[in-house]
Amino acid sequence: MHEAAIAEALLKTILDVAGGQRGRPLAARISCGQFAAVNPEALCFAFDALAKGTRCEGMRLQVEIRPVEARCSACGRIWTIDDGYSRCPNCSSQQFSLLPEPPLLLESVDFEDKTDE
Amino acid sequence: MSRIEVGQRILQEDLEWAKANSLLFHKHRVGCVNMISSPGAGKTTILTETINALSHDMRIGVIEGDVETDLDASRIRRTGVPAVQINTKGGCHLSAAQVNGALGQLPLERLDLIFIENVGNLVCPSIFDLGEHAKAVVLSTPEGDDKSAKYPAIFARSAAMLINKADLLACGALDFDVEKAIGQARRLNANLEVFVISAKTGQGLDQWCQWLRRLVSQVKILGQA
Incomplete structure (x- = not known):
């Protein structure tokens, strides 16, 4: 349940x-x-659970999981690893290295519009 | 409704703690290896045997992570090296901040290598960098040869893989294909160093210790630069 640690950092x-x-x-x-x-x-x-009693209580979270990409060591083609055991779609080589992974990011936050009353 | 684009790393604070640990290692020219496996793969036995094998070459310290008890740190201390136990009290991984606290209790200026034995878990510890020089994943033969397919992240992020309990392969009761396990893991990580060992019999420990000596000497050379 590392998600609890991530949720805590996200809330902050x-x-x-x-x-x-x-x-x-x-x-x-x-x-x-x-x-x-x-x-x-x-x-x-x-x-x-963590947001209860804070301004974030009841917020909706949308999580986008980005695929991991690999570069073929033989021909240089970059492709998406979907099953962990791919071959290069271009030359069928099984020699490849994984590209740096997308980090865990807070992309955007939506706020309610509040006008002066 | 209005949208604010943020684009900020969520684990920024963890990354800063990891950076602080990495600077400490650099300052004291001490190498650090983060050992990760399922519970029961044999991490502590590997450490006690590695410490015994390297005791004349280098000075070692250990940080032990477990949910509860001081049992593992006590086992390590019996080898004569300093060990700090972190109890995560339910936490499934060690954080860089917890490791930073433990580093404060180790005599860094008198050490060459620190092992961090992470909480037994193949998922969560793979996400949290601790500032270490290398992650080493331990896979024991009774667990099966398809672990890297099931838990790819840790095999993709490790510098070394130890296949432990290799002495059990001879008994014929296990369906563990060593070549298959290595091939699968290297497809995720072409540069993965692999050591087939038995902490119990000592098989393969020489090569693993040689790899650790190289890591420590590289850290010393980089520290002088």
Whole structure:
């Protein structure tokens, strides 16, 4: 359940961003590489529990898992690893190296519009 | 509704702790290897045997991560090297901040190599960098030869893989194909160093120790630059 640790860091990051906003945060978009092994359901569950009583209570999280890419050592082609045991789609070589993974990012936060009353 | 584009790393604080640990290692020219495996793969026995084998070459310290108890640190201390136990109290991995606290309890200026024995788990520890020079994943033969397919992240991120309990292969009760296990893991990580060992009999430990000596000497050379 590393998602609890991620949810804690996420909540802190969103609260920092929300500090400068008048409206309540409604939703956030998160992205990570496939190998970050982030289970969206577990992350949302942990976030919901931690956000209770904060400005983030009830926020919706959208998690986008980005595939891991590899570069063929023989022909240089870059492709997406979907099963972990791919061959190069160009030359069928099984020699490849994984490209640096997309980091775990808070992409954006949506806030409710708050006008002066 | 208004959208704010943030684009910020969520684990920034963890990354900063990892960087702080890495600077400490650099300052004291001490190598650090983060050992990761499922529970029961034999990490602690590998460490006690490695420490015994390297005791004349280098000074070693150990950080032990477990959910509960001081049992592993006690086993390590019986070899005569300093060990700090971290109890995560339910936590599934060690954090760089926890390791930073433990490093403060080790005599870094008098060490050449630190092993971090992470919490037994193949998923969570793979995500959290601790500032180490290398991750070493341990796979024991009774676990099966398809672990790298099931848990690709840690095999992709490790510098070395130890296939432990190789002495059990001779008994014929296991369906473990060494070549298949190595081939699968190297497809994820072409540069993966592989050591087929038995911590119990000592098989293969020489090559593993040789790899550790090289890592430490590289850290010493880089520290002088």
